[in-house]
Amino acid sequence: MEAxxxxxISVNDLAWKIEYHADRCTMCGSCVASCSFKAxxxxxxxxxxxxxxxxxxxxxxxxxARPIIKQVASLTDFCRGCGxxxxxxxxxxxxxxxxxxxxxxxxxxxxxxxxxxxxxNLNAQRTLDSIIVGRISQMTDPSLDAARHTFDIRSxxxxxxxxxxxxxxxxxxxxxxxxxxxxxxxxxxxIFSDMSIGALSTRAWEAVALAxxxxxxxCGLPVRMSSGEGGMPVKxxxxxxxxxxxxxxxxxxxxxxxIVKAIPHMVTDPAGVLIKIxxxxxPGDGGLLPAAKVAEHVQAIRGVPKATLSSPxxxxxxxxxxxxxxxxxxxxxxxxxxxxxxxxxxxxxxxSVSVYNNLLRDxxxxxxxxxxxxxxxxxxxANEVSLDHTGHPVVSKIRDCYLAAVKQGLQGQIPLxxxxxxxxxxxxxxxxxxxxxxxxxxxxxxxxxxxLLGCVGNEQGRCNSCNTGKCPMGICTQDPRLVKRLxxxxxxxxxxxxxxxxxxxLKKLMAPIGNSSIPVGRSDALVSTDKAIADKLGIQYVC
Amino acid sequence: xxxxxxIKSKVPVHPSKxxxxxxxxQEGHDNSxxxxxxxxxxxxxxxxKDKPLLSMxxxxxxxxxxxxxxxxxxxxxxxxxxxxxxxxxxxDIQAMPYYVFxxxxxxxxxxxxxxxxxxxxxxxxxxxxxxLLEDAGEGYVYSFWPDVLTLKExxxxxxxATYFHLWEDNGCLSAKNIVVQCRQNTxxxxxxxxxxxxxxxxxxxxxxxxxTFYTKNKEFQKSLHRGYIGFESDSQCFLYTLHYVLHELxxxxxYYKHVITPLPFEEIEKREDKDVLTAIRQxxxxxxxxxxxxxxxxxxxxxxxxxxxxxxxRPVVIGQDENTVxxxxxxxxxxxxxxDRDMTKDIYPNEREVIVIDNELEVQRWKQ
Numbered sequence: 001m002e003a004x005x006x007x008x009i010s011v012n013d014l015a016w017k018i019e020y021h022a023d024r025c026t027m028c029g030s031c032v033a034s035c036s037f038k039a040x041x042x043x044x045x046x047x048x049x050x051x052x053x054x055x056x057x058x059x060x061x062x063x064x065a066r067p068i069i070k071q072v073a074s075l076t077d078f079c080r081g082c083g084x085x086x087x088x089x090x091x092x093x094x095x096x097x098x099x100x101x102x103x104x105x106x107x108x109x110x111x112x113x114x115x116x117x118x119x120x121n122l123n124a125q126r127t128l129d130s131i132i133v134g135r136i137s138q139m140t141d142p143s144l145d146a147a148r149h150t151f152d153i154r155s156x157x158x159x160x161x162x163x164x165x166x167x168x169x170x171x172x173x174x175x176x177x178x179x180x181x182x183x184x185x186x187x188x189x190x191i192f193s194d195m196s197i198g199a200l201s202t203r204a205w206e207a208v209a210l211a212x213x214x215x216x217x218x219c220g221l222p223v224r225m226s227s228g229e230g231g232m233p234v235k236x237x238x239x240x241x242x243x244x245x246x247x248x249x250x251x252x253x254x255x256x257x258x259i260v261k262a263i264p265h266m267v268t269d270p271a272g273v274l275i276k277i278x279x280x281x282x283p284g285d286g287g288l289l290p291a292a293k294v295a296e297h298v299q300a301i302r303g304v305p306k307a308t309l310s311s312p313x314x315x316x317x318x319x320x321x322x323x324x325x326x327x328x329x330x331x332x333x334x335x336x337x338x339x340x341x342x343x344x345x346x347x348x349x350x351x352s353v354s355v356y357n358n359l360l361r362d363x364x365x366x367x368x369x370x371x372x373x374x375x376x377x378x379x380x381x382a383n384e385v386s387l388d389h390t391g392h393p394v395v396s397k398i399r400d401c402y403l404a405a406v407k408q409g410l411q412g413q414i415p416l417x418x419x420x421x422x423x424x425x426x427x428x429x430x431x432x433x434x435x436x437x438x439x440x441x442x443x444x445x446x447x448x449x450x451x452l453l454g455c456v457g458n459e460q461g462r463c464n465s466c467n468t469g470k471c472p473m474g475i476c477t478q479d480p481r482l483v484k485r486l487x488x489x490x491x492x493x494x495x496x497x498x499x500x501x502x503x504x505x506l507k508k509l510m511a512p513i514g515n516s517s518i519p520v521g522r523s524d525a526l527v528s529t530d531k532a533i534a535d536k537l538g539i540q541y542v543c
Numbered sequence: 544x545x546x547x548x549x550i551k552s553k554v555p556v557h558p559s560k561x562x563x564x565x566x567x568x569q570e571g572h573d574n575s576x577x578x579x580x581x582x583x584x585x586x587x588x589x590x591x592k593d594k595p596l597l598s599m600x601x602x603x604x605x606x607x608x609x610x611x612x613x614x615x616x617x618x619x620x621x622x623x624x625x626x627x628x629x630x631x632x633x634x635d636i637q638a639m640p641y642y643v644f645x646x647x648x649x650x651x652x653x654x655x656x657x658x659x660x661x662x663x664x665x666x667x668x669x670x671x672x673x674x675l676l677e678d679a680g681e682g683y684v685y686s687f688w689p690d691v692l693t694l695k696e697x698x699x700x701x702x703x704a705t706y707f708h709l710w711e712d713n714g715c716l717s718a719k720n721i722v723v724q725c726r727q728n729t730x731x732x733x734x735x736x737x738x739x740x741x742x743x744x745x746x747x748x749x750x751x752x753x754x755t756f757y758t759k760n761k762e763f764q765k766s767l768h769r770g771y772i773g774f775e776s777d778s779q780c781f782l783y784t785l786h787y788v789l790h791e792l793x794x795x796x797x798y799y800k801h802v803i804t805p806l807p808f809e810e811i812e813k814r815e816d817k818d819v820l821t822a823i824r825q826x827x828x829x830x831x832x833x834x835x836x837x838x839x840x841x842x843x844x845x846x847x848x849x850x851x852x853x854x855x856x857r858p859v860v861i862g863q864d865e866n867t868v869x870x871x872x873x874x875x876x877x878x879x880x881x882x883d884r885d886m887t888k889d890i891y892p893n894e895r896e897v898i899v900i901d902n903e904l905e906v907q908r909w910k911q
Contacts, residue, residue: 141753152807163826409766412828514755515833521759
């Protein structure tokens, strides 16, 4: 007993405990080999056992030394509950079990604040689940047929002018455009959110990109994908597929050296540019790519040495929103000849309406979209205190911004996109539909996509290890051995199938309310079983 | 669902013809009200065609309030028709004490005003009168415009017609354009303002259907124009959009359909004018109408139009004889008032068509 101190870490201090059945274990070693966190190890254990080998019972007491699988009691090499051991075990001999008595959060601050990936584990409330599509066409007007009617599921991405500002002139009895208007692309209202090459493995990023291209080329759904902060492969930028991508510029400007150099060689325009000001998962923080993930190809794309890449919290040189509009929006618009819409992404905040008002009133009419990212958004790496304790839910924020525009008669002029927790419970279509009824033009999803690729992380503390470079699914890692676990084609297929189902489900929701085009702002179609939510969002309370 | 109808004629038509157009369709409506707007008036109003005509239903006090307001704003009363009702017992009508149809002359100093300024004065006056009577609960002002008469009431349209002597053509009331509907509001509260046709600055419109984009239409229209008020019925949105596109934006009539039922993006892409159509669709996305509808409207120049929703979920038919074109939800209405017309020439417009009837009764039929 003297060898054990009360400050020593035991397995019971950790968030997950390994349940191991030595009697089923064949000692194949697969679990240990597959555990990227080194949370289990092979150990020899002295055992006192009774055996009987004769045809008649003849118990015999033996002392043996046997190899077993044992959980490591460590605050660095700890089990994340990913379940890879269980996945590879041929005999169901091992699996992780959640430990309700965990003391890990308390104890593991020896090396400073806890960092992790994933999304908030504290504020995963589901406002959208207490909202129901409750205005169903019954007799007053017919419901549509989701399977047979045609639906026009498209959303604007770009700065929309008011009708009075349209430069129409009459020519032979018809109106024609006298001058250019800001570029607007009509896209599918589901955007693949910004996850960089670096945060994601090359294979994972490629799978998402492949799915995006397939949905466009084979399924006729103009889904767009944001590159994330970290650039894109030059070959892709110089290909025709660039038109499916929204280039992101964030505070670190990573990857833009290559993007700028590629501009003269681009054969088509990108779908848009997204200026990332903030991120819902860690508002006020810049991007963070731990050195463990800055592999050679990431260094090459971003033009950096192997080091932890901390993007600053702000775009340096921008001190006010006016400057942001004048400097960043104008220069990025100019970079692509004013042919490519430039949008902005902010973390949802108590100030979001002020930001939106500023953008709506900007005299250049140059902001092509306002992306609001809620607290339930994911990240590859952040301080846990930021993930769990900073941020703002997105649902009411989208509503607030939409109503602020309504008040001024400016709704629809700067498209609103909401993200952060869309699809958290598996049904992104229902979430998207409700967000659109509340005023969003569309939604963006990230976490859902990597979950389709195999990510098992969730908001109950499972895995959340995207920051370690040891992602057991080969998604958020640059370790070639781990990356190989991910099958690009299968991953892309999962995403394509999900989006096709999303499209069918969206129609299943549009049909009963009798709409063939997206019901942006149709708050009358929603009801809530929660009075507070109904009051806040201005929808009917029902019980 | 409502039934709607209209008559456009080379010779002035008495309202009883409009009633005959509507009554055979009564299985579709519910005889809960009667509303009509007459434009290009003859009979007792023919002398004052260029003078604004006030149409209202009110109490005695309401009438006094209006008179005081008009006096204080220097409008000069020229002529007045207060129908003497037939108050026989048993009539199904929730009548107001007074129905006033009164011509005014503009205040003298308004003569220098431009046409647009005069239009604004008329609208502002109607809005002010409406507010006056609404706040006091003393009546309803339906229209204040030259050569336009509006009558609306709650009850059985046959009894309402009896009450106002509309079955008897004594020559005092007729018009070349009548838009009519025989039902009170059905989805929302029964208030007289909710019964279509609706009227705004020369534009009259009634609609048969459901506007499932009512909320977003309404939220947008409220900020577009001071005259876009009330919203007692989701059909008012159609009128306001018509007024906005033609009167405010001054776009040709062809573009109205592109606003309320825009083409799908795939079809826009194939069009030569795709840049214009796309710009319209994105700038006026909140004026799109989604849901089953048929619209009948009269424009300030008295052209009459009709069109349907993009899925053709509501019916409409146009029939014509030598002197008259009539539009109705159901063909039985046309058969009643023009049984001898050539039925093979009846038009059943499709979901992408707009029908425009000019004052020579030439029927234009064009694709969106």
